[in-house]
Amino acid sequence: LGGSIARALQQMSNATIIDEKVLSECLNEISRALLQSDVQFKLVRDMQANIKRIVNLDDLAAGHNKRRIIQQGKTSVVMFVGLQGSGKTTTCTKYAYYHQKKGWKPALVCADTFRAGAFDQLKQNATKTKIPYYGSYMESDPVKIAVEGVETFKKENRDLIIVDTSGRHKQEAALFEEMRQVSEATKPDLIIFVMDSSIGQAAFDQAQAFKQSVAVGAVIITKMDGHAKGGGALSAVAATKSPVIFIGTGEHMEEFEVFDVKPFVSRLLGMGDWSGFMDKIHEVVPTDQQPELLQKLSEGSFTLRLMYEQFQNILKMGPIGQVFSMLPGFSAELMPKGHEKESQAKIKRYMTMMDSMTNAELDSTNPKLMNESRIMRIARGSGRSVRDVTEMLEEYKRLAKIWSKMKGLKIPKKGEMSAL
Ligand code: GDP
Numbered sequence: 001l002g003g004s005i006a007r008a009l010q011q012m013s014n015a016t017i018i019d020e021k022v023l024s025e026c027l028n029e030i031s032r033a034l035l036q037s038d039v040q041f042k043l044v045r046d047m048q049a050n051i052k053r054i055v056n057l058d059d060l061a062a063g064h065n066k067r068r069i070i071q072q073g074k075t076s077v078v079m080f081v082g083l084q085g086s087g088k089t090t091t092c093t094k095y096a097y098y099h100q101k102k103g104w105k106p107a108l109v110c111a112d113t114f115r116a117g118a119f120d121q122l123k124q125n126a127t128k129t130k131i132p133y134y135g136s137y138m139e140s141d142p143v144k145i146a147v148e149g150v151e152t153f154k155k156e157n158r159d160l161i162i163v164d165t166s167g168r169h170k171q172e173a174a175l176f177e178e179m180r181q182v183s184e185a186t187k188p189d190l191i192i193f194v195m196d197s198s199i200g201q202a203a204f205d206q207a208q209a210f211k212q213s214v215a216v217g218a219v220i221i222t223k224m225d226g227h228a229k230g231g232g233a234l235s236a237v238a239a240t241k242s243p244v245i246f247i248g249t250g251e252h253m254e255e256f257e258v259f260d261v262k263p264f265v266s267r268l269l270g271m272g273d274w275s276g277f278m279d280k281i282h283e284v285v286p287t288d289q290q291p292e293l294l295q296k297l298s299e300g301s302f303t304l305r306l307m308y309e310q311f312q313n314i315l316k317m318g319p320i321g322q323v324f325s326m327l328p329g330f331s332a333e334l335m336p337k338g339h340e341k342e343s344q345a346k347i348k349r350y351m352t353m354m355d356s357m358t359n360a361e362l363d364s365t366n367p368k369l370m371n372e373s374r375i376m377r378i379a380r381g382s383g384r385s386v387r388d389v390t391e392m393l394e395e396y397k398r399l400a401k402i403w404s405k406m407k408g409l410k411i412p413k414k415g416e417m418s419a420l
């Protein structure tokens with residue numbers, strides 16, 4: 001599967017202009033690979049249609065910026081909608097904070113009167129980021145609060161007035177009616193639909209239901225730091241005919257990124273965040289070692305020595321940073337978030353065992369080389385158990401398999417990140 005997808009993507013990255021034809025060929029190749037892996041036919045067909053849509057997304061996103069639905073210095077109202085728990089309140093503040101850092105004057109209005117504690121949550125976020133806020137503990141009419149908040153901040157010449165709304169656990173008529181009323185009363189310049197990346201198959205219906213009640217103009221996908229690959233985003237885009245503009249990648253205010261279609265698609269296809277990873281290589285790996293590493297990667301020969309060198313780079317960085325979360329395949333299993341200490345100890349343990357390996361073993365690309373007697377020798381030499389050595393080799397095999405997908409891919413040079 002990895003091989004054919006890599007081939008398809010390579011075709012696409014080699015083409016100077018990605019037109020309908022190139023895209024279709026690429027999609028056919030990917031679809032064939034997916035069908036061979038027993039992915040449902042309907043799903044593959046839908047995905048084809050959805051990817052065609054997402055590829056246009058770049059244009060849409062560019063259009064979004066060009067048309068300047070919202071413009072710094074001019075008053076604009078942005079309303080957030082989405083189910084309860086999707087991440088609206090968090091995302092509102094991230095969105096406000098992001099713009100504040102760029103010189104905007106944002107303000108937050110809490111029009112969620114449904115959930116107890118909603119105003120407190122918004123207040124806390126707003127205080128942390130020093131953003132003015134408006135809300136009430138007494139008033140139960142969301143429309144009234146929304147209007148008052150927007151009016152207040154218009155008078156204060158705030159140029160980005162953000163209205164946070166309530167959600168429900170389910171798609172309910174009452175929620176959609178409330179959204180319609182708030183929208184009608186506050187006349188937002190932009191309505192952003194917030195969606196949890198893990199909702200999966202339900203994404204299309206959910207997004208469509210919101211789009212039918214209010215004029216959704218953009219989508220933000222949250223919790224992209226979790227296990228979900230966010231395939232539902234494709235459905236949300238298709239259902240709302242709106243671009244994804246940002247993604248949420250954690251609970252903190254800074255964990256918020258402008259949506260970039262390429263790493264998203266490669267993540268969707270299980271290839272890791274390729275361009276983010278390349279950026280990090282340029283940042284972290286010493287310049288003189290880069291060409292060699294990139295060369296090895298494009299050959300798809302991920303040797304134990306290469307793994308050892310990567311471990312060295314990581315340990316040099318001190319506390320394991322973001323880099324590892326971007327390395328294809330490294331993140332989830334080897335480096336679970338919040339377990340950096342254990343991960344570091346594990347890496348050191350692996351390296352000790354690799355220190356007992358011969359050059360031939362380190363440079364070999366033949367997985368059969370590591371037979372029982374070699375494993376026993378390494379275990380003795382490093383003072384670890386056979387089980388430990390086997391575990392390390394399993395980890396290597398897992399990584400090598402993922403890295404083999406990179407084989408033949410054109411490695412973008414610095415500043416050429418859009419090549420993929
Ligand atoms: P709301 O009900 O739609 O307003 O959702 P909240 O903003 O209250 O978020 C629900 C939960 O999701 C909270 O615990 C947030 O901290 C969490 N959350 C929101 N965005 C993200 C994200 O991008 N990543 C992670 N891991 N958690 C998130």
Ligand code: MG
Pocket residue numbers: 088089090112118165166
């Ligand atoms: Mg909320």
